[in-house]
Amino acid sequence: MKIVKFIAGIRFVMLIPIIGLAVAAFVLFIEGGNELIHLLVKMFVEAAKTGAKSDIIVGIVEVIHLFLVGTVLFLTSLGLYQLFIHVLPLPGWLKMNNIEELELNLVGIVVVVLAVDYLSVIFEEQEINMAVYGVGYALPIVALAYFMKIRSEMRSSENGHVTAITEALSQAGETTQSPDKTRD
Incomplete structure (x- = not known):
């Protein structure tokens, strides 16, 4: 404790x-x-x-x-x-x-x-090349956007996987309960 x-x-x-x-x-x-x-x-x-x-x-x-x-x-x-x-x-x-x-x-x-x-x-x-600065700022933004996209896809696939498991378990529970209901 x-x-x-x-x-x-x-x-x-x-x-x-x-x-x-x-x-x-x-x-x-x-x-x-x-x-x-x-x-x-x-x-x-x-x-x-x-x-x-x-x-x-x-x-x-x-x-x-x-x-x-x-x-x-x-x-x-x-x-x-x-x-x-x-x-x-x-x-x-x-x-x-x-x-x-x-x-x-x-x-x-x-x-x-x-x-x-x-x-x-x-x-x-x-007196600088703006394209170099643009690429320098764009690369982290693209990387962060990609990170956010991957993270949201992972989360949605996890939620879909959990939903599929829950549905499968509930269907399995219904089939196992069916014989019990006939006994009543």
Whole structure:
């Protein structure tokens, strides 16, 4: 009995990454808010300059990037808390029932973060080959999309397999119960 309590108590070790991720998300939100305020001031001060528009667009994309990364960290923290510590009263789209759901949510958010990061590269005036950057960003997105596709196919085939087994067992149960019913 003591071993079971000890093993159940070990789950509280997960508070370390949960708190760490939540603090990191909070720091990114504060930094993003700070940069957003500076960006708004810059927009009003330098609104008449022609070159300022591209700087403002890059700044907006970078602020969005900070908020998205903070969101990834925060959602990971919430998901780990729900999975290991205690279920929270959250809306359905935020609830995590298993690690796979957390992984799939993270993969989706990472794809968005990569796309926003690529947009910031596009808007910056640089002497680089955009095709190389495009391929560099596209490959992880394709790999993550493939991962999500394979994971959903595995899940649907497992569900189909479980359904087939359940139906077979229920039919077998009906045939074994038929002679019993005739005895009554």
